[in-house]
Amino acid sequence: MAGVTTTAHCLELSVFPTSPYYARVHVQRVLEGWGRSDLVETARLVVSELVSNAIKANASGVPAAEPAAHASPDHVWLDLYRVREAVVLRVWDACRTAPVLCVPDLEDEGGRGLHLVDLLASPWGYHRPSSGGKIVWCTLAAPPESPVDGMG
Template structure:
């Protein structure tokens, strides 16, 4: 199930304080790390996810699904998450990644994986092409997650998120 786009935290906080429509219970656990433009960033993000979720005592299936979802979200942030991403895929692949973060939060048996980057473009789900060498990432995210989406891009960038739950 895909949900697009999500309201930003900043939008929710602009609501009146008495409006409980955006209120969510505090997460059981929260972890975040900065992402770099290093060639090792995707593997480091996978490892960070696995170690974090193991520490939270989540089942191995959730940890593996979340690690794969994080791999795809971080890969997309590296490829499209720079300020110049609107100028073409080749240029975006060569541009340094601006400020980018991976955040994980747990509520019960559900994990929210969120990757924030400086990119000004919304994610694009490409048509499935079995012969293509790329373009499957968001299809994988859609398949492994309960829901996913993104915040509307603004001058600070966007956040692409996905929730992964124990389906057992």
């Protein structure tokens, strides 16, 4: 992921159907390591949607709008880091096309992933780094956990 400052918790994933699973395991491990098990359930849902979208975008074969030396259609990257009272999750793919937030009808088969992200991990957004591709990011609120009540 040249041209992008990654964190110690960056994971490279192949464009493969099992990758959302590994993404979920990764965010769970990192969050547990930070003592933030309270965020695991939400983070697993959100990362699953973002990685699934990134894989679909890469697999769609939509060519990058500009030549991008470091855009690999065979991989996506994921990382997470802490900022004050939040955890930011980022997923990078090789496709320059923007994600589109949909408002799905009951009958719609798809279009729910980003809606879920918007509900659970707002703000979210995307940008196109100079190194190519695109990063979709979202924020999980991580207020300090209230201390366990003392005895008595």
